[in-house]
Amino acid sequence: MNIINGMFGKKKDVSLGLYGAPNAGKTTLANKICVDWLGEPLGAVSEVPHETRVVQKKEKVNMHVNGRKLSMNLLDMPGIATKVDYKEFLRYGIKKDEARARAKEATKGIIEAIKWLENVDAALVVMDSTQDPYTQVNITILGNLEARNIPVILVANKTDLPGANVEKIKEAFPQYRLVALSAKKGDNIEQLYRIIS
Amino acid sequence: MANIKMEFVSSKALSSMESSARVKYLLSVIRKGYIIVLEEKLDPNEERLLIEKTMQIVDSKFTGIEISSLGMQTESWKNAIIKLLGGKTSGLTVIGPAKLIKTIKNDQEKINLMAGLKGD
DSSP states (O other), X not given: OOSTTOTTTTOSEEEEEEEESTTSSHHHHHHHHHHHHHXXXXXXXXXXXXXOOSOEEEEEEEEEETTEEXXXXXXXXXXXXXXXXXXXXXXXXXXXXHHHHHHHHHHHHHHHHHHHTTTOSEEEEEEETTSOOOOHHHHHHHHHHHHTTOOEEEXXXXXXXXXXXXXXXXXXXXXXXXXXXXXTTTBTHHHHHHHHO | OOOOEEEEEOHHHHTTSOHHHHHHHHHHHHHTTEEEEEXXXXXXXXXXXXXXXXXXXXXXXXXXXXXXXXXXXXOXXXXXXXXXXXXXXXXXXXXXXXXXXXXXXXXXXOEEEEEOOOOO
């Protein structure tokens, strides 16, 4: 990654994918970026896992940081998981038929997110700082991005929550550049913008 | 108490298979209710393919997989050369049906797994 020219090098029109497990805070972060630079959010946020079940795209997110302009297509990916059980949705008061449909959509969303791994110029891999980061989903996402030489920034999200442990993410993946932030509160978001641009 | 079925697979057993065939084999065994311990780490492309193929067959009975691995991530072409030369790629992978594996935890040096039939 060329640090002098941000994560995209000299490119000025690029696609940035937000990857991670369900409920890591990808859509909250995508919304924060879109509100800051476009004045409008990207998608709905929910405590129910797999709320984002299709790739959500916002084109021409124009970022101006440190005298550099960058035009991005922001891609908020469905959370990647190795299992989807419709019964999990029942716990949130969702009815059985709707839960089954939601589970089916979630599996399709995961496949779509996986296919997009080949088509992004750079990626933010979002992790929930209160959870164990060394999961197969995170390992698989990072391994595939690395195999394609796609620049990556790790986002240690939810630093506003008690139990957030950014050090654990650093220890698990020491080879990556990391930004610790709270997408919900906006804490330290400027550092992310500086690194991206 | 329900029995837990496990299959220990040497890297040699899958060495002649291409990625898609390896993933197909692994999924066929997992769907029979086995927890597989594989004597190697899957490469990133195989892990991706495994998740993709798993999602294609998820339904109310088969809810997916739990997977964890040890060892360095090795690129596909490096794995291919090592296998071509008759060598073994290092690592370990544990995969099983999500309905059977209650917890799986990886601290990068060992994997802890708790299995048992989950209540409906």
